[in-house]
Amino acid sequence: MSATDAGAGWDGTWVAEHLGVRVLDGGGPVPLPSLVGMALRINPRRPHLLVSTVLAKHVPTDPRLVRAAGALLGLETAARLGRLDPDLLEAPRALLAAGAGADLAALDETVVALSARVGAGEGLVLGYAETATALGHLVARALRLPSLHSTRRRVRGATSHLEFDESHSHATRHLVVPADAALLRSGGPAVLVDDELTTGRTALATIRALHAVAPREAYVVAALVDARRAEDREQIAAVAAELGVSIDVVALASGSVELPEELPQIAAPEPLTLGTATRGTPTAVAGVPVPDPGDAWPVGVRESARHGFGPEDDVAASAAAARVATDVRDALAERGVPADGEVLVLGTEELMYAPLLVADALRRAGVGAYFSTTTRSPVQVRDVEGYAVRSGVRFVAHDRDADGYGEADRFAYNVAARPWAAVVVVLDRPAATAATRGHDGLLAALAPHAPVVLPVVLPVVTPGPGPLHGPEFGSYAADEVGWLLQDLSHVALEGGREERERAIQSGAAHYAESLPTEYRPDDAYRDLYAEQLAGVADRVGAAVVTVSELSRRVRGRDDLVLVSLARAGTPIGILMRRWARRHGWDWPHHAVSIVRDRGLDLTALRWIADRYDPRRVLVVDGWTGKGAIARELAAAVADANDVLRLGEEGFAPDLAVLADPGECVELFGTRDDFLIPSACLNSTVSGLVSRTVLNAELVGPDDFHGAKFYAELAAEDVSVAYLDAVESTFADVESAGVAEAARLQAADRTPTWSGWAAAEKLQADHGLPSVNLVKPGVGETTRVLLRRVPWRVVVRPGREADLRHVRLLAADRGVPVVEVPDLPYSCVGIIRPTEQDGS
Numbered sequence: 001m002s003a004t005d006a007g008a009g010w011d012g013t014w015v016a017e018h019l020g021v022r023v024l025d026g027g028g029p030v031p032l033p034s035l036v037g038m039a040l041r042i043n044p045r046r047p048h049l050l051v052s053t054v055l056a057k058h059v060p061t062d063p064r065l066v067r068a069a070g071a072l073l074g075l076e077t078a079a080r081l082g083r084l085d086p087d088l089l090e091a092p093r094a095l096l097a098a099g100a101g102a103d104l105a106a107l108d109e110t111v112v113a114l115s116a117r118v119g120a121g122e123g124l125v126l127g128y129a130e131t132a133t134a135l136g137h138l139v140a141r142a143l144r145l146p147s148l149h150s151t152r153r154r155v156r157g158a159t160s161h162l163e164f165d166e167s168h169s170h171a172t173r174h175l176v177v178p179a180d181a182a183l184l185r186s187g188g189p190a191v192l193v194d195d196e197l198t199t200g201r202t203a204l205a206t207i208r209a210l211h212a213v214a215p216r217e218a219y220v221v222a223a224l225v226d227a228r229r230a231e232d233r234e235q236i237a238a239v240a241a242e243l244g245v246s247i248d249v250v251a252l253a254s255g256s257v258e259l260p261e262e263l264p265q266i267a268a269p270e271p272l273t274l275g276t277a278t279r280g281t282p283t284a285v286a287g288v289p290v291p292d293p294g295d296a297w298p299v300g301v302r303e304s305a306r307h308g309f310g311p312e313d314d315v316a317a318s319a320a321a322a323r324v325a326t327d328v329r330d331a332l333a334e335r336g337v338p339a340d341g342e343v344l345v346l347g348t349e350e351l352m353y354a355p356l357l358v359a360d361a362l363r364r365a366g367v368g369a370y371f372s373t374t375t376r377s378p379v380q381v382r383d384v385e386g387y388a389v390r391s392g393v394r395f396v397a398h399d400r401d402a403d404g405y406g407e408a409d410r411f412a413y414n415v416a417a418r419p420w421a422a423v424v425v426v427l428d429r430p431a432a433t434a435a436t437r438g439h440d441g442l443l444a445a446l447a448p449h450a451p452v453v454l455p456v457v458l459p460v461v462t463p464g465p466g467p468l469h470g471p472e473f474g475s476y477a478a479d480e481v482g483w484l485l486q487d488l489s490h491v492a493l494e495g496g497r498e499e500r501e502r503a504i505q506s507g508a509a510h511y512a513e514s515l516p517t518e519y520r521p522d523d524a525y526r527d528l529y530a531e532q533l534a535g536v537a538d539r540v541g542a543a544v545v546t547v548s549e550l551s552r553r554v555r556g557r558d559d560l561v562l563v564s565l566a567r568a569g570t571p572i573g574i575l576m577r578r579w580a581r582r583h584g585w586d587w588p589h590h591a592v593s594i595v596r597d598r599g600l601d602l603t604a605l606r607w608i609a610d611r612y613d614p615r616r617v618l619v620v621d622g623w624t625g626k627g628a629i630a631r632e633l634a635a636a637v638a639d640a641n642d643v644l645r646l647g648e649e650g651f652a653p654d655l656a657v658l659a660d661p662g663e664c665v666e667l668f669g670t671r672d673d674f675l676i677p678s679a680c681l682n683s684t685v686s687g688l689v690s691r692t693v694l695n696a697e698l699v700g701p702d703d704f705h706g707a708k709f710y711a712e713l714a715a716e717d718v719s720v721a722y723l724d725a726v727e728s729t730f731a732d733v734e735s736a737g738v739a740e741a742a743r744l745q746a747a748d749r750t751p752t753w754s755g756w757a758a759a760e761k762l763q764a765d766h767g768l769p770s771v772n773l774v775k776p777g778v779g780e781t782t783r784v785l786l787r788r789v790p791w792r793v794v795v796r797p798g799r800e801a802d803l804r805h806v807r808l809l810a811a812d813r814g815v816p817v818v819e820v821p822d823l824p825y826s827c828v829g830i831i832r833p834t835e836q837d838g839s
Contacts, residue, residue, distance in 0.1 A: 012036070012037045012038025012039075012051075012386065012387075012388060013385075013386035014382065014384055014385065014386035014387040015038045015039065015040060015048065015386075015387065016038070017386070018264065018266055019040075019048075019260070019263055019264055019266065020259075020260040020263075020264065021038065021048050021257065021258070021259055021260070021263075022257070022258040023036065023038060023050070023227075023255055023256075023257055023258075024255050024256050024257075024258055025253070025254075025255045026226070026253075026254035026255035026256060027254065028226065028251055028252060028253040028254035028255070029076065029089070029093045029251075029252055029253070030093055030096050030097050030252045030253045031097055031253065032225065032253040032254065032255040034053070034096065034097045034098070034099045034253070035052060035053055035054055035069075035099070035224060035225060035252060035253045036050045036051060036052055036053060036225060036253075037050075037051040037053060037059075037388030038050060038051060038387075038388055039051050039058075039379055039380060039382075039387060039388040039389040040379070040380040040382075041377065041378070041379055041380070042378035042379060042380060047263065048257060048259070049379060049388075049389075050196055050225060050227070050257070051388035051389065052195055052196075052224060052225070053099055054066060054068075054069035054096075054099075054224065055069075055131065055132075055135065055195050055224065056134075056352075056356070056371045056372050056373065057131050057195070057352075057372070057373055057375060058372070058375070058379070058388070058389055058413045058414060059372065059388070059413075059414050059417070060344055060370040060371065060372040060414055060415075060417045060418065061370060061371055061372065062104060062363070062370060062371075063345075063356055063359040063360040063363055063369060063370070063371040064104040064105075064107075064108055064360065064363060065102065065104060065107075066134070066138075066356060066371060067108070067138060067356065067360060068092070068095075068096065068102075068104065068107045068108055068111050069096060069138075069224065069252065070134065070135050070137070070138025070139060070141075070142075071111040071112075071115060071138055071141070071142045072089070072092050072093070072096055072111055072252060073135070073138070073139050073142075073193070073222055073223075073224060073250070073251075073252055074115070074138060074139035074140070074141065074142025074143050074222075075089060075092070075111065075114050075115065075118070075142050076089065076222070076250050076251075076252065077139060077142075077143060077191055077220055077222045077250050078118045078119075078142065078143055080220060080248055080250050081121060081123075081143075081189065081220065082119075083118050083119040083120075083121050083143070084114065084117060084118050084119065088114055088117070089114070091110055092107060092110045092111050092114065093252075095107040095110065096252070111142075115141070115142045118142065118143060118144060120144070121143070121144075121145070121188060122145075122186065122187040122188025123143065123145045123186065123187075123188030123189045123190065123191060124145060124146060124147070124148070124183065124184070124186045124188070124189075124190050124191070125139055125140035125143065125145050125146070125147035125148070125190075125191045125193060126147070126148050126149065126150065126176070126190060126191070126192050126193065126206070126210075127139070127140075127147065127148070127149035127150070127193045127194075127305065128149065128150055128174070128192070128193065128194045128195075128202070129149055129150045129151050129152055129174060129349075129350045130152065130349045130350045130352075130373075130375065130376065131194070131195045131375075132149070132193050132194045132195045133149040133304065133305070133350050133351075133352045133353060134347075134352035134353040134356050135193050135194075135195060135224070136148075136149050136193040136305060137149075137305060137309065137314075137352075137353040138353075139191060139193045139222055140191075140305070140309070141311075141314055143191065144311055145188075145191070145311075146183060146186065146308065146309065146310045146311070147305045147308075147309050147310075148176060148178055148183065148184075148305050148306075148307075148308055148309070149304065149305045149306060149350070150164075150174035150175060150176050151174070151175050151176075151177060151306045151350060152173065152174070152175070152350070152376075153175075153306070153350065153399060153401050153430070154175065154401060155177060155306075155307075155401055155462055155463065156401070156603075156606065156702050157462070157463065157464040157603065157702035157703075158177045158179075158307070158462065158463040158464060159177065159181075159463070160175040160176065160177050161176055161177065161178060161181045161184060161213065162175075162176035162184065162206075162209050162210060162213060163175055163176070163209065164202070164205040164206050164208075164209045165202075165205060174206075177306060177307055177463065178307055178308045178463075179307040179308050179461075179463040180308060183308050184210065184213060184214040185214040187216075188216070188218075189216065189217070189218035189219060189220055190207075190210060190216060190218075190219050190220070191219075191220045191221075191222055192206055192207070192219065192220070192221045192222065193222045193223070194221070194222075194223045195223060195224050195225070196223055196224065196225045196227065197221060197223040197225065197226045197227065197228055197249065197251065198227050198228065198232075198257075199228060199229075199232045200221070200228055200232045200233075200235060200236050200249075201232075201235075203221045203236075204235065204236065204239050207219050207239065207243070207245075207247065208239070208243075211243055211245070215243075215245075216245070217245055217246065218245060218246045218247075218248070219240075219245060219246070219247045219248070220247075220248045220249075220250060221236075221247065221248070221249045221250070222249075222250045222251070223249075223250075223251045223252075224251065224252050224253065225251060225252070225253050225254070225255070226249060226251035226253070226254040226255075227254070227255055227256055227257055228249075228256075229256065236249070268380065269380055269381055269382050271394075272381060272392050272393060272394035272411065273394060274394055274395060274396060274409065274440040274445075275394075275395060275439055275440035275441070275444045275445050292455075292456065292457055292613055293324055293327035293328045293331050293454070293456045294324060294426075294456040294457040294458045294459075295327075295559065295613070296320065296323035296324045296326070296327045297320040297321075297323070297324050297354075297458045297459060298316075298320060298459075299459045299588070299611045299612070300459075300461065301313070301316045301317055301320045301459075301461070302316070302317060302461045303317070303351065303354045303428055303458045303459070303460055303461065304350065304351060304353060304354065304428075304460075305353070306350065307461065307462065307463050317353075317354060317357060318357055318361075321354060321357030321358045321360070321361045322361045322364075324358050324361070324456060324458075325358050325361035325362045325364075325365055325367075326361075326365065328358065328362065328424055328454065328456060329362065329365055329367055331454060332367075332421075332422050332424075332452065332454065335422070335452045335454070336451075336452075337421045337422045337451075337452055338421060339366070339367075340368065341368065341420075341421025341422065342368040342369075342370065342418050342419070342420055342421055343362065343367055343368060343369050343370070343420060343421055343422045343423070343424060344369075344370050344371075344372060344415070344417075344418070344420045344422075344423045344424070344449075344450070345358055345359035345362065345369050345370070345371050345372075345424045345426060346371075346372055346373060346374065346412060346415075346423055346424065346425050346426065346446070347371070347372070347373035347374070347426050348373060348374050348425070348426065348427045348428075348431050348442075349373065349374055349375060349376060349399070349410070349431075351373070351426065351427065351428050351431070351458075352373050354426060354428075354458055355371065355373065355426035356371055358424070358426060358456070359371035370417075370418070372412070372413075372414065372415075373412075374410050374411065374412045374442070375410065375411050375412070375413070376408065376410060376411070377411065378409075378411060379392070379411065379413060381413070389413045389414060390414055390416070390417075391413070391414055391415060391416035391417070392411055392412060392413040392414070392415065393411065393412050393415055393445035393446060393449075394409050394410070394411050394445065395409065395410055395411075395412075395440060395441050395442045395444070395445040396409060396410070396435050396438065396440050396441055397409065397410050397435065398410075398427075398431055398432075398433045398435035398436045398441060398442060398645075399430060399431045399433070400430050400431070400433045400644050400645040400646075401430045410442070412442075412445070412446070415446065415449050416449055420449055420450040421450065421451070421452070422450050422451070422452040422453070422454060423446050423449060423450040423452070423453045423454070424454045424456055425442060425443065425446065425453065425454065425455045425456065426456045426458065427455065427456070427457050427458070428457070428458050428459070428460045429457055429458070429459055429460055429609060429610050429611065429612075429613075430460060430609075430610060432455070432457040432649070433644070433645040433646060433647065433649075434645060434646060434647025434648060434649060434650075435645065435647075436455070437649070443455060457613065459610065459611040459612065460610045460611065462607070462610055464702070465486060465703075465704060466482070466607075467482025467483055467484055467590060468482070468483040468484075468485055468486075468487060469481075469482055469483070470687065473485075473487055473689070473709045474687035474688055474689045474709055475687050475688045475714065475717050475719050475720065476570075476574060476687045476719060476720065477720075480574045480577065480589065481564070481570055481573060481574055481577075481589045481590065481591050481687075482588075482589070482590045482591070483566065483590070483591045483689065483707070484590050484591065484592045484593075484601065484603075484604035484607060484608070484704050485566065485591070485592075485593060485604075485689075485692065485704050485705055485706060485707045486699070486703055486704045486705070486706045486707075487706070487707070487708075487709060488693055488698060488706035488707060488708050489708045489709045489710075489711070491698060491706075491708070493514050493515040493690075493693060493695075493708065494514070494515045494516065494517045494518070495514050495515075495516075495517075496517075497516060497517065497788070497789055498789060500514055500516065501788060501789040501831070501832070501834060502834045505770075505773075505831075505833065505834045506834065510595075510597070510598070510694070511596075512595040512596075512598065512691075512692065512693060512694040512695070512705075513693070513694065513695040514693070514695070515690055515691060515693065515708065516691075516786075516787040516788070518682050518683055518690070518710060518713065519681075519682055519786045519787070520713070520716065521681065521684075521716075524808070525805070525808060525809075526716075528804060528805055528808060529677065529680045529681060529685075529718070529805065532675055532677055532680065532804065532805060533677040533722065533725055534725075535801070536674065536675055536676075536677065536802075537677075537725045537726050537728070537729050538729045538732065538733055539670075539674060540575075540658065540676060540677065540726045540729075541575075541726045541727070541728075541729030541730055541732075541733045541737070542669070542670075542729075542733035542736055542737045542740070543658045543659065543668075543669025543670045543737070544572065544575045544576060544579055544658065544669060544726065544730075544737070545579060545669075545730065545733055545734055545736075545737025545738060545741070546668075546669040546670070546737045546738075546740045546741045546744070547572075547576070547656050547657065547658060547667060547668055547669035547741075548576045548579045548580060548741075549737065549738050549741035549742075550656075550667055550668075550669075550741040550744050550745060551576075551618055551656045551667050553741060553742075553745050554666075554667060554745065555618065557616065558585045559585070559587075559616055560580070560585075560587045560616055560617075560618045561587065561588045561589075561590075561608070561612045561613075561616045561617045561618065562576055562577055562587050562588065562589040562590070562618055562620050563589075563590055563591075563592055563608060563617050563618065563619050563620065564589065564590070564591045564592070564619075564620040564621070565591075565592065565593075565594050565619065565620065565621045565629065565633075566591040566592060566593055566689065566691075566692050566707065567591070567683070567686040567687070567689050567690070567691060567692070567707075568621060568622035568623070568678070568679070568686070568779065569591070569619075569620045569621035569622050569657075570591045570686060570687060570689075571622070571678045571685070571686060571687075571719070571722065571723060572620055572621070572622050572657075572658050572678075573589045573591065573620045574589065574723055575723060575726055575727065576589075576620060576656075577589045578723070578727050578730075579727075579730060582730065588612070590604075590608065592604040592605070592608075592705075593692035593694065593704070593705035593707070594629060594632060594633065594636065594692075595632075595692065595694045595705070596628055596629070596632055596772075597632075598694055599632060599635065599636035599639065600632075600633065600636035600637070600640065601704060601705045602636075602639075602640055602643065603701075603702055603703060603704055604704055604705070605640045605644070605651065606640075606644060607704075609640075609644055609646065609650075609651075613649075614641075614646055614649065614650050614651045614652075615649060615650075615651075615652065617651055617652070618652075618654075618656055618667075619633060619637075619651075619654070619655050619656065620655075620656050620657070621655055621656075621657045622657065622658055622659070622676060622678060622679065622779060623657055623658055623659040623660070623661070623676060623679070623777060623778075623779045623780075624655075624657055624659070624660045624661065624662040624663075624664050624665060624668075624755065624777070625661075625662055625755065625759075625775055625776045625777045625779070625780040626662050626664075626755045626756045626758070626759040626771070626774065626775075626776050627662045627664030627665075627751075627753055627755055627756050628772075629655070630655050630662075630664045630665050630751075631664075633653060633655050634653040637650070637651045637652070637653040638653065654666060654667055655667065656668070657669070658670070658676060659671070659672065659673065659674065659676060659777075659779075661673035661755060661776070661777050661824070661825050661826075662753070662754065662755025662756065662776065662777065663751055663752040663753065663754045663755060664751045664753050664755060664756065665751060666749040666750070666751065667749075668744075668749075669737075673777050673778055673799075673802075673824075673825045673826040673827075674778065674802050674826065675778050675801075675802040675803075675805070676778065676779055677722060678722060679778060679779035679782045679783070680782060680805050681718070681786075682786055682787070683710045683713060684713055684716045684717050684718055684719065685718055685719055685722050686719060687719045688709055688710045688711065688713055688714065688717055688719065689707050689708070689709060689710075690707045690708040690709075690710065691707070691787075692705045692706065692707050693705060693706040693707060693708075694706070754824055755776055755777075755824065755825070758776060758823070758824050758825065758828075759771050759774040759776055759828075762774050762776075762794065762828060762830070766792075766830060768830070768833060769833055772831075773791075773830060773831040773832075773833060774828060774830055774831075775788075775828065775829040775830070775831065776824075776825045776827075776828040776829075777825050777826070777827070777828070778802055778803070778806065778825075778826050778827055780828075780829060781793060781806055781827045781828060781829035782805065782806060782809070782829075783829070784829030784830070784831055785806065785809040785810060785813060785815065785829060786809070788829075788831045789831060789832045790810070790813060790815045790829055790830070790831065790832060791815070791830045791831060791832035791833070792815060792816045792817070792818055792830050793806060793810050793815055793816070793817045793818070793827055793828070793829055793830070794817075794818050794819075794820050794823060794827060794828040794830065795817055795818070795819055795820070795823070795826065795827040795828075796819070796820065796821070796822075796823040796825065796826055796827065797819050797821060799826040799827070802826050803826060803827055806827055
């Protein structure tokens with residue numbers, strides 16, 4: 001059976017002969033047999049299944065035919081709304097009536113020309129998940145209207161503004177989750193788009209629910225096939241009268257399904273088993289290429305109408321799909337797929353429109369692409385003439401944001417339609433979990449049907465807050481970093497140092513629930529900072545080059561995504577991004593919060609995982625002390641990978657730092673404990689952003705952690721000047737920094753955790769109640785002096801050049817400085833134990 005065999009041996013004659021089920025044409029614009037075949041569901045609510053020959057849900061179909069059928073439905077709707085002369089539709093109707101044998105070039109040219117003639121209007125298009133999501137897009141495209149589609153995916157942090165049930169469906173509950181609820185209240189008629197109108201109950205449930213939250217005067221139900229009975233038509237008229245609205249129905253074909261009084265009993269076929277297929281010989285599944293072709297789809301371009309989609313999104317998505325198609329074509333060629341080989345582009349459940357655009361772009365690029373998608377719905381598979389679902393595969397569900405139906409198995413049908421040269425599987429990131437690649441996952445199930453199975457993973461756009469950027473938040477340029485934080489600048493979080501320290505050490509409050517008062521240095525300290533920066537800028541620059549090059553080599557990729565730990569890691573992330581751009585690599589950079597004993601911001605990690613391959617992500621910090629954050633990171637990453645169901649394809653636990661004096665990471669620029677100027681100041685060298693805040697009264701479970709923007713300190717800000725000073729050394733230190741990276745790559749960089757051992761020794765030597773009161777290293781000592789209540793500073797003799805600012809701060813606060821000859825760090829800051837600790 002092939003996609004071009006529609007109406008010739010699989011159109012439904014088997015069901016008619018064995019069960020007495022007949023489909024009768026009702027004289028619509030297009031003959032019903034041109035658009036449907038017939039199979040049997042595994043669903044007691046409705047046993048028969050009309051299988052569309054132009055929808056590509058169950059049958060691999062030329063994408064041009066799918067696009068043209070959807071466009072024609074949109075044009076029929078435009079004619080019903082008075083936005084197009086209906087007499088102009090005779091030609092495309094006649095062309096579509098030829099089905100898979102249609103002159104697709106002529107059909108395409110005709111519907112494109114007619115779409116340009118559709119008059120302006122208002123309204124909203126709502127497509128139904130999962131089958132009619134792409135169809136809704138196509139109708140909206142023809143009408144030039146914004147669109148939504150319902151969804152079964154529950155997106156954390158997103159609000160469902162509308163819910164209704166589809167009683168006959170395998171998964172009954174529909175959610176409508178616009179990013180902006182105002183979209184539901186747009187003027188003009190609401191156009192509800194489905195593949196098949198059987199009773200109209202789902203449409204009426206939608207209209208009632210929509211009318212309750214956003215009433216309007218007119219509704220249109222648009223479907224490829226209208227198979228309602230007379231009593232169903234009367235019910236729609238009754239609801240229209242009840243609500244005082246008009247409800248029109250538009251369909252390409254109409255007819256009815258005639259069932260016998262009692263369905264004959266026939267033997268059920270063998271059910272599809274997990275990870276296997278009804279035909280084919282197993283072959284190896286191709287690995288994800290580096291880079292993934294899906295990376296050609298820019299972050300921020302909408303991949304679906306799940307949260308809203310406008311005409312401008314359509315333009316961006318079409319351009320993105322063309323770029324993806326180019327990368328897919330190249331990736332297939334690299335894997336030996338012949339240029340004239342036929343390729344199946346397989347979408348995944350609700351993700352239909354973006355894969356359709358990719359398949360269509362491949363066709364335009366000369367690839368013999370067909371299009372189909374996976375589904376939740378179990379269907380009887382019978383490899384017999386006259387039956388519309390001849391083959392299929394079954395695999396485990398893989399959507400990490402799945403709803404209550406999420407653990408049920410999934411299916412792909414008629415995958416044995418042709419001897420595919422390759423199958424290109426298009427997923428979005430929440431669906432690209434470890435289950436996709438498991439032995440009973442989607443890729444393994446497809447392997448018997450093509451020598452190459454190529455996954456393409458697209459980023460998603462989700463509702464809720466996105467990154468904060470300067471100059472609205474922080475003083476860094478908008479393209480330098482996106483802060484995955486919420487702005488708490490309006491909240492008074494600073495408190496007295498002594499009182500705050502006492503609450504933290506007693507356990508009455510966590511350090512991340514409040515902020516220390518920002519230290520405002522005097523002229524003498526600012527002058528010392530400038531002098532120190534001039535003296536060590538080249539050392540910092542060399543370390544930036546080394547850690548960047550070492551990370552690139554160890555990860556084996558040039559497409560890293562930098563995730564800095566706000567705020568100490570953020571200047572280092574920006575410098576690494578600047579270094580990469582000198583070499584032609586664009587490393588996206590986002591800053592996230594990590595909190596000791598609370599872990600990484602999971603909401604921020606979820607946002608990143610929705611948009612980037614987690615294996616590209618490199619977490620960046622400024623320096624290590626005793627290694628508490630490195631340990632916190634490893635535990636947090638393991639938890640995140642488990643929660644997000646990412647498995648081995650999840651985030652890596654490694655941490656890249658400029659300086660690793662504690663010897664607790666493998667990616668570093670140096671292990672020398674030297675002065676990093678960005679440690680000398682607080683927000684005024686870190687983009688005017690505070691340390692991060694995790695306070696349950698301000699931060700909900702789906703919120704980003706918080707931080708403040710100290711715009712009032714702009715006159716004292718040296719953040720960008722610091723970056724510029726270090727970047728100016730790159731040309732001079734490049735060769736030495738790259739050579740050091742090569743040396744380190746070949747060396748043993750196994751963490752010794754010597755810093756942790758040293759901290760525990762100091763805790764014992766000074767009788768401290770907690771190792772958390774010991775803050776080793778120049779950076780951590782500076783933090784103690786600026787933000788905490790210092791007790792004493794321990795320094796190693798001979799490090800005066802790196803410690804001038806430490807001694808200045810200590811003298812200013814009356815903190816004793818004690819020399820210890822064998823100290824593995826340049827210095828260690830010790831926080832004063834409070835009375836509650838018995839000290």
